[in-house]
Amino acid sequence: MTHLALYQASTKFITALKVLLLLSFGALLGACSTTKALNSAQQNQSRSLQPQVQLQGRISIQYQQNDQPQTVIVGFDWQQTPQDLHITLSSPLGQTIATIQENASGARLEQAKQEPKVAANIESLLIENLGWTIPVSGLKAWLQGFDLAANGQAIALPASDYYRLQSQGWQLDFVSWQADAGIIHPKRIDLYKNTEQVGEMKIRIVIEEWQ
Template sequence: MTRRLILPALALAFALGGCATTNSSNVATVGAYRDTIDLSGRLSVNYHKGGNLESLTGSFNWAQRPGNVDVELANPLGQTIATIAVTPQSATLTQAGRAPITEADIDTLTQRTLGWPLPVSGLRDWLQGYAVDEQGQRFAASPARNEVVTRDGWRLRFVEWQDPNAAQPAPRVIHARRAAAGDIQDLEIRIIVNQA
């Protein structure tokens, strides 16, 4: 798999670093951040590199447990292209027909495989409608309060909700944008979370 095809895998993995404590596993009834969730969805990534627009799409299965995250990524035809396993001790990218690539953390893994580090901070939160804002404060998204700029420079917009009338709605569509990351410009990620 080329670097081009690794990007969707690592775009999903950029936020797998932090571990929080939680207690429930049903993503459809989000009331507080949970460390144990299982969900699936689709992902599209658009960015400019060397003056060229690149676009990638795929789907994912996400299994999050206290201290660990396992992500399976598939191409638009549903064929698994990569798996990512993140633990407190390491991050491993596995692709069919290739030796696994393991590093001490997801930052080092993305630097090695992409040539630039993706920020490791948010996706564990974003998938549940949370983020850490520019001032370091905890942000809980809602239909009335759906945009935030994160501490590490991502502009998030929670576009659609699983149940917009829930006390703390779970996001269904998330747009994330960052002006620059290494030699990548205008990085945009669109995440669609399937309803649990």
């Protein structure tokens, strides 16, 4: 086999592997439909917004770039405290794509073999450097099953499947919920928004582990 043939075969294999990994991640993102439903006592359980949380999961993002549809699927590790927020994004192979930190001083993004980038907030950093973004400011409450009123007061959302919410210009569907060590929180959240920067955005978030 010639070097060209070997190169072409290798390229096809890598492309097929990438497709397989994306399909596998997509299956994981859809697997939450089998989550056991909360009972009535759990649905009505009193909840409060936690100042410190750590969770892991997967995010699927559909958007447009140069009028072409794009899909990104990443793993994420989310560590939130009252002072700052750390997010690690990883590829289907588990390789770190980016690490992000946000505090009162602003936001900072680090990628391998690149100079760190800074901005006023994470949303700006993502759109400028990765071409897509997620509503981080809202997710600080939404991931726990809460929304914030205009005065900043946390409002607990009904822990019922397919609960729909309009907030901060986004439509959110809280598709399913789960209980981890007595803590009730969303299992899957679907988000939709039509943006000027990247067209119609569809985001699916699945929380796989809550600590």
